[in-house]
Amino acid sequence: GAGVSQSPRYKVAKRGQDVALRCDPISGHVSLFWYQQALGQGPEFLTYFQNEAQLDKSGLPSDRFFAERPEGSVSTLKIQRTQQEDSAVYLCASSQTQDSNQPQHFGDGTRLSIL
Template identity: 85%
Template sequence: GAGVSQSPRYKVAKRGQDVALRCDPISGHVSLFWYQQALGQGPEFLTYFQNEAQLDKSGLPSDRFFAERPEGSVSTLKIQRTQQEDSAVYLCASSLGFSSGNTIYFGEGSWLTVV
Protein backbone atom coordinates (compact mmCIF):
# COMPACT_ATOMS: atom_id res chain seq x y z
CA GLY A 1 0.00 0.00 0.00
CA ALA A 2 0.88 3.65 -0.10
CA GLY A 3 1.52 3.98 3.61
CA VAL A 4 2.07 2.04 6.81
CA SER A 5 -1.06 0.06 7.58
CA GLN A 6 -2.05 -1.10 11.06
CA SER A 7 -4.83 -3.36 12.28
CA PRO A 8 -7.00 -3.46 14.19
CA ARG A 9 -7.55 0.25 14.35
CA TYR A 10 -9.34 -0.11 17.69
CA LYS A 11 -9.25 -2.97 20.18
CA VAL A 12 -10.96 -3.39 23.51
CA ALA A 13 -9.54 -6.19 25.60
CA LYS A 14 -10.50 -7.54 28.98
CA ARG A 15 -7.76 -7.52 31.55
CA GLY A 16 -5.76 -10.72 31.28
CA GLN A 17 -6.58 -11.26 27.61
CA ASP A 18 -3.85 -11.61 24.99
CA VAL A 19 -3.84 -9.22 22.02
CA ALA A 20 -2.01 -9.12 18.70
CA LEU A 21 -1.48 -5.95 16.71
CA ARG A 22 -0.46 -6.12 13.08
CA CYS A 23 1.70 -3.77 11.04
CA ASP A 24 2.13 -3.73 7.27
CA PRO A 25 5.07 -1.44 6.51
CA ILE A 26 5.59 0.38 3.25
CA SER A 27 6.70 -2.14 0.65
CA GLY A 28 10.46 -2.55 0.52
CA HIS A 29 11.13 -0.77 3.79
CA VAL A 30 13.93 -2.43 5.69
CA SER A 31 13.50 -0.75 9.06
CA LEU A 32 10.42 -1.17 11.23
CA PHE A 33 9.67 0.43 14.59
CA TRP A 34 7.01 0.07 17.26
CA TYR A 35 6.12 2.94 19.55
CA GLN A 36 3.64 3.25 22.41
CA GLN A 37 1.80 6.52 22.96
CA ALA A 38 -0.17 7.20 26.13
CA LEU A 39 -2.84 9.88 26.17
CA GLY A 40 -1.29 13.34 26.17
CA GLN A 41 2.26 12.05 25.83
CA GLY A 42 4.74 11.75 23.01
CA PRO A 43 5.38 8.33 21.45
CA GLU A 44 7.77 6.08 23.38
CA PHE A 45 10.09 3.70 21.53
CA LEU A 46 9.42 0.00 22.05
CA THR A 47 11.43 -2.01 19.55
CA TYR A 48 13.22 -1.93 16.19
CA PHE A 49 13.65 -4.43 13.36
CA GLN A 50 16.05 -4.39 10.49
CA ASN A 51 14.51 -6.85 8.06
CA GLU A 52 13.64 -9.86 10.22
CA ALA A 53 16.24 -9.15 12.87
CA GLN A 54 15.07 -7.51 16.06
CA LEU A 55 18.07 -5.33 16.81
CA ASP A 56 16.69 -3.33 19.70
CA LYS A 57 13.97 -4.26 22.15
CA SER A 58 15.12 -2.01 24.95
CA GLY A 59 11.81 -0.15 25.12
CA LEU A 60 9.54 -3.15 25.69
CA PRO A 61 8.06 -2.49 29.16
CA SER A 62 7.87 -6.10 30.32
CA ASP A 63 8.22 -9.68 29.20
CA ARG A 64 4.49 -9.64 28.43
CA PHE A 65 5.35 -7.68 25.28
CA PHE A 66 6.69 -9.56 22.30
CA ALA A 67 7.28 -8.48 18.71
CA GLU A 68 8.18 -10.42 15.61
CA ARG A 69 8.80 -9.86 11.93
CA PRO A 70 9.52 -13.37 10.65
CA GLU A 71 9.79 -12.65 6.93
CA GLY A 72 11.10 -9.13 7.12
CA SER A 73 7.87 -7.46 6.08
CA VAL A 74 4.71 -7.71 8.23
CA SER A 75 5.25 -7.35 11.96
CA THR A 76 3.11 -8.34 14.92
CA LEU A 77 3.22 -6.87 18.41
CA LYS A 78 1.78 -9.26 20.95
CA ILE A 79 0.80 -8.34 24.47
CA GLN A 80 0.09 -11.19 26.84
CA ARG A 81 -2.13 -10.98 29.91
CA THR A 82 -3.04 -7.35 29.24
CA GLN A 83 -3.19 -4.90 32.11
CA GLN A 84 -4.98 -1.57 32.34
CA GLU A 85 -1.67 0.29 32.10
CA ASP A 86 -1.22 -1.20 28.63
CA SER A 87 -4.04 1.02 27.35
CA ALA A 88 -2.42 3.26 24.75
CA VAL A 89 -2.00 3.82 21.05
CA TYR A 90 0.54 1.51 19.47
CA LEU A 91 2.26 3.08 16.49
CA CYS A 92 4.18 1.25 13.82
CA ALA A 93 6.66 3.06 11.60
CA SER A 94 8.97 2.09 8.77
CA SER A 95 11.79 3.53 6.73
CA LEU A 96 13.49 2.50 3.54
CA GLY A 97 16.84 1.98 5.17
CA PHE A 98 18.79 2.92 8.23
CA SER A 99 21.30 5.27 6.73
CA SER A 100 21.29 9.03 6.72
CA GLY A 101 18.40 10.82 5.14
CA ASN A 102 15.86 8.02 5.36
CA THR A 103 12.51 9.34 6.54
CA ILE A 104 10.53 7.35 9.09
CA TYR A 105 6.83 7.05 8.21
CA PHE A 106 4.18 6.27 10.81
CA GLY A 107 0.92 4.41 10.59
CA GLU A 108 -2.33 5.64 12.11
CA GLY A 109 -1.92 3.45 15.16
CA SER A 110 -3.84 0.74 16.95
CA TRP A 111 -5.85 2.04 19.89
CA LEU A 112 -5.87 -0.48 22.72
CA THR A 113 -8.20 -0.10 25.66
CA VAL A 114 -7.94 -2.65 28.47
CA VAL A 115 -11.02 -2.87 30.67
Protein backbone atom coordinates in the same frame (compact mmCIF):
# COMPACT_ATOMS: atom_id res chain seq x y z
CA GLY B 1 -2.20 4.89 -0.72
CA ALA B 2 1.00 2.95 -0.09
CA GLY B 3 1.56 4.06 3.48
CA VAL B 4 2.08 2.10 6.68
CA SER B 5 -1.03 0.12 7.51
CA GLN B 6 -1.97 -0.98 11.01
CA SER B 7 -4.79 -3.23 12.16
CA PRO B 8 -7.03 -3.24 13.97
CA ARG B 9 -7.58 0.52 14.36
CA TYR B 10 -9.28 -0.06 17.70
CA LYS B 11 -9.03 -2.96 20.10
CA VAL B 12 -10.87 -3.44 23.37
CA ALA B 13 -9.80 -6.29 25.61
CA LYS B 14 -10.44 -7.42 29.15
CA ARG B 15 -7.60 -7.38 31.62
CA GLY B 16 -5.67 -10.62 31.39
CA GLN B 17 -6.42 -11.30 27.73
CA ASP B 18 -3.74 -11.56 25.07
CA VAL B 19 -3.78 -9.18 22.09
CA ALA B 20 -1.96 -9.06 18.75
CA LEU B 21 -1.43 -5.89 16.76
CA ARG B 22 -0.39 -5.96 13.12
CA CYS B 23 1.77 -3.62 11.08
CA ASP B 24 2.22 -3.65 7.30
CA PRO B 25 5.14 -1.36 6.50
CA ILE B 26 5.68 0.40 3.21
CA SER B 27 6.74 -2.20 0.67
CA GLY B 28 10.49 -2.69 0.56
CA HIS B 29 11.21 -0.75 3.73
CA VAL B 30 14.02 -2.34 5.68
CA SER B 31 13.51 -0.71 9.06
CA LEU B 32 10.44 -1.07 11.25
CA PHE B 33 9.75 0.54 14.60
CA TRP B 34 7.04 0.16 17.24
CA TYR B 35 6.14 3.00 19.58
CA GLN B 36 3.66 3.32 22.45
CA GLN B 37 1.78 6.58 22.93
CA ALA B 38 -0.04 7.04 26.22
CA LEU B 39 -2.76 9.66 26.52
CA GLY B 40 -1.31 13.16 26.56
CA GLN B 41 2.22 11.97 25.90
CA GLY B 42 4.53 11.70 22.96
CA PRO B 43 5.30 8.33 21.39
CA GLU B 44 7.82 6.18 23.27
CA PHE B 45 10.08 3.71 21.52
CA LEU B 46 9.39 0.02 22.05
CA THR B 47 11.43 -1.97 19.56
CA TYR B 48 13.26 -1.85 16.21
CA PHE B 49 13.67 -4.36 13.39
CA GLN B 50 16.10 -4.31 10.50
CA ASN B 51 14.55 -6.79 8.07
CA GLU B 52 13.69 -9.81 10.25
CA ALA B 53 16.31 -9.06 12.91
CA GLN B 54 15.15 -7.40 16.11
CA LEU B 55 18.14 -5.17 16.82
CA ASP B 56 16.77 -3.14 19.71
CA LYS B 57 14.05 -4.14 22.15
CA SER B 58 15.17 -1.90 24.97
CA GLY B 59 11.83 -0.08 25.13
CA LEU B 60 9.60 -3.09 25.72
CA PRO B 61 8.16 -2.43 29.18
CA SER B 62 7.95 -6.03 30.35
CA ASP B 63 8.32 -9.62 29.23
CA ARG B 64 4.59 -9.59 28.47
CA PHE B 65 5.44 -7.63 25.31
CA PHE B 66 6.77 -9.54 22.33
CA ALA B 67 7.32 -8.45 18.73
CA GLU B 68 8.26 -10.36 15.61
CA ARG B 69 8.85 -9.79 11.92
CA PRO B 70 9.57 -13.29 10.65
CA GLU B 71 9.82 -12.58 6.93
CA GLY B 72 11.15 -9.06 7.13
CA SER B 73 7.90 -7.38 6.11
CA VAL B 74 4.75 -7.62 8.27
CA SER B 75 5.30 -7.27 11.99
CA THR B 76 3.16 -8.29 14.94
CA LEU B 77 3.28 -6.83 18.43
CA LYS B 78 1.82 -9.21 21.00
CA ILE B 79 0.89 -8.32 24.54
CA GLN B 80 0.18 -11.18 26.91
CA ARG B 81 -1.94 -10.97 30.06
CA THR B 82 -2.88 -7.37 29.35
CA GLN B 83 -3.03 -4.84 32.18
CA GLN B 84 -4.87 -1.52 32.35
CA GLU B 85 -1.61 0.38 32.03
CA ASP B 86 -1.17 -1.17 28.58
CA SER B 87 -4.00 1.08 27.33
CA ALA B 88 -2.40 3.36 24.73
CA VAL B 89 -2.06 3.97 21.02
CA TYR B 90 0.51 1.66 19.45
CA LEU B 91 2.27 3.20 16.46
CA CYS B 92 4.26 1.47 13.79
CA ALA B 93 6.75 3.28 11.57
CA SER B 94 8.98 2.18 8.72
CA SER B 95 11.92 3.66 6.89
CA GLN B 96 13.45 2.75 3.57
CA THR B 97 16.89 1.76 4.76
CA GLN B 98 18.79 1.33 8.00
CA ASP B 99 20.51 4.69 7.50
CA SER B 100 19.74 6.90 10.44
CA ASN B 101 19.02 9.88 8.18
CA GLN B 102 16.04 8.19 6.55
CA PRO B 103 12.69 9.59 7.71
CA GLN B 104 10.27 7.32 9.53
CA HIS B 105 6.78 6.99 8.04
CA PHE B 106 4.06 6.36 10.61
CA GLY B 107 0.84 4.41 10.46
CA ASP B 108 -2.46 5.55 11.96
CA GLY B 109 -1.90 3.42 15.05
CA THR B 110 -3.96 0.91 17.00
CA ARG B 111 -5.84 2.33 19.96
CA LEU B 112 -5.85 -0.36 22.66
CA SER B 113 -8.23 -0.10 25.60
CA ILE B 114 -7.95 -2.57 28.46
CA LEU B 115 -11.05 -2.85 30.63
